[in-house]
Amino acid sequence: MGRSVAARTALLDAAERLFAESGVAEISDRKVAEVAGNTNHSAVRYYFGGREGLLKALMARHVHDVAQQREGMAPPEDSVLGDIRGLVEPSMRVLDHLPRPSWRARFLDHVLHNPATLPLVREAQDTTPQAVHLRASLAARLRHLDPDIVAGRARLITRIVSTATAEVEARAERDGEDPRWPQVGDFLVDAIAGMLSAPISRPGRTES
Numbered sequence: 001m002g003r004s005v006a007a008r009t010a011l012l013d014a015a016e017r018l019f020a021e022s023g024v025a026e027i028s029d030r031k032v033a034e035v036a037g038n039t040n041h042s043a044v045r046y047y048f049g050g051r052e053g054l055l056k057a058l059m060a061r062h063v064h065d066v067a068q069q070r071e072g073m074a075p076p077e078d079s080v081l082g083d084i085r086g087l088v089e090p091s092m093r094v095l096d097h098l099p100r101p102s103w104r105a106r107f108l109d110h111v112l113h114n115p116a117t118l119p120l121v122r123e124a125q126d127t128t129p130q131a132v133h134l135r136a137s138l139a140a141r142l143r144h145l146d147p148d149i150v151a152g153r154a155r156l157i158t159r160i161v162s163t164a165t166a167e168v169e170a171r172a173e174r175d176g177e178d179p180r181w182p183q184v185g186d187f188l189v190d191a192i193a194g195m196l197s198a199p200i201s202r203p204g205r206t207e208s
Helices: 003-022 029-035 043-048 051-071 080-097 104-113 118-123 129-141 147-175 181-197
Strands: none
Touching (some): 003 051, 003 104, 029 043, 080 104, 080 129, 080 181, 104 147, 147 181
16 A cells, blocks of 8 residues: 555544544544644645545545445345345445444444535435446335335435444444444345335325
8 A cells, every 4th residue: 555545544544533423523634634643734635635525535435335345245136125235235244344443334424414514425325337226226116106205215214224323333332342234234124125115104295
């Protein structure tokens, strides 16, 4: 690993941890550089062009890691459950391969629930062919349901999954235990399938 790549990686790792622990707004770029062991207090601006560039790089790293894990998976089974597993399991594999303790899930949860950083999360959506195909396949399987309600459920599920994985990660660090991400993934896949496929009791009503 070259010096420049190593410096960028150290900054990303430090930022991910600090943002997960304290929030994006509470941490200065100088603090990120200090924790990364970089004597240049302007290192974030030098390597990423500033705070927004750093956040985009953090999101891009995660999306890249997820895409790599998905490429190594066997084709999903031909079902709603299979499509959901194909979308969820790669993220669980990424979390499972991180050093312990990890802060990735808590960082992602923070930026997802922060109005100032939410646009960056949406911008970083996985657009690899595999992910696009899985989302399209899942939408087709659910076409018997009101698409607006399915979309509303999907937004709700995203927040639930984010909070749940952040809690698992925090608990694992606190208790010094294995977070057991494969089992967490199985639980989430089953729960998501149930929520997305549930019948609609009052057609025409969606969440705000």
